Amino acid sequence: AQTVTQSQPEMSVQEAETVTLSCTYDTSESNYYLFWYKQPPSRQMILVIRQEAYKQQNATENRFSVNFQKAAKSFSLKISDSQLGDTAMYFCAFLIQGAQKLVFGQGTRLTINP
Amino acid sequence: DAGVTQSPTHLIKTRGQQVTLRCSPKSGHDTVSWYQQALGQGPQFIFQYYEEEERQRGNFPDRFSGHQFPNYSSELNVNALLLGDSALYLCASSLRTGGVNYGYTFGSGTRLTVV
Numbered sequence: 104a105q106t107v108t109q110s111q112p113e114m115s116v117q118e119a120e121t122v123t124l125s126c127t128y129d130t131s132e133s134n135y136y137l138f139w140y141k142q143p144p145s146r147q148m149i150l151v152i153r154q155e156a157y158k159q160q161n162a163t164e165n166r167f168s169v170n171f172q173k174a175a176k177s178f179s180l181k182i183s184d185s186q187l188g189d190t191a192m193y194f195c196a197f198l199i200q201g202a203q204k205l206v207f208g209q210g211t212r213l214t215i216n217p
Numbered sequence: 218d219a220g221v222t223q224s225p226t227h228l229i230k231t232r233g234q235q236v237t238l239r240c241s242p243k244s245g246h247d248t249v250s251w252y253q254q255a256l257g258q259g260p261q262f263i264f265q266y267y268e269e270e271e272r273q274r275g276n277f278p279d280r281f282s283g284h285q286f287p288n289y290s291s292e293l294n295v296n297a298l299l300l301g302d303s304a305l306y307l308c309a310s311s312l313r314t315g316g317v318n319y320g321y322t323f324g325s326g327t328r329l330t331v332v
Contacts, residue, residue, distance in 0.1 A: 207259030
């Protein structure tokens with residue numbers, strides 16, 4: 104069975120600081136996709152960043168970047184120059200290529216303080 | 218370009234009742250997946266509909282059923298509600314090409330409370 108583990112239930116940083124959220128996953132598959140989703144109080148899951156497992160280069164989207172370590176099955180999210188609007192629940196998720204379901208972690212509640 | 222629309226936004230039901238939740242996918246998407254998110258937890262996959270058929274199902278009892286219409290919209294039905302069914306129900310739409318789903322887009326969910 105595929106599992107996703109987020110070991111940090113809550114994190115809190117000051118505005119403009121850099122923060123890293125951790126995620127590990129377990130699978131025997133070799134072709135898959137990894138995602139970070141943001142869920143603000145509006146409840147909608149918003150895609151932050153996506154990584155294909157076959158790509159060695161870490162994905163980057165503006166202030167958001169990942170550190171993908173395939174051998175270690177680790178997929179952390181770094182948020183640079185954090186902003187108040189980054190306050191939300193963050194979920195790491197995993198999708199096996201050809202499968203139909205996203206497998207989510209338990210989430211990390213991130214608070215950016217002014 | 219409308220995103221994923223879910224209705225209603227909130228719902229209160231009594232234990233033992235039945236409920237129907239609705240989802241309209243993002244324009245251009247043909248696949249709808251349903252997830253249950255209990256308070257403080259990550260979403261759990263219920264099932265996915267494509268071409269009006271259930272394509273994959275998560276570990277949920279038969280009390281959970283669904284339907285997809287020709288316009289790609291979908292319904293989630295839950296019978297014989299239990300207190301434990303209280304959760305946020307999220308709908309996600311995607312475009313299925315060559316058996317692969319691209320671009321999952323989520324709605325804002327329906328908050329179901331069973332009393």
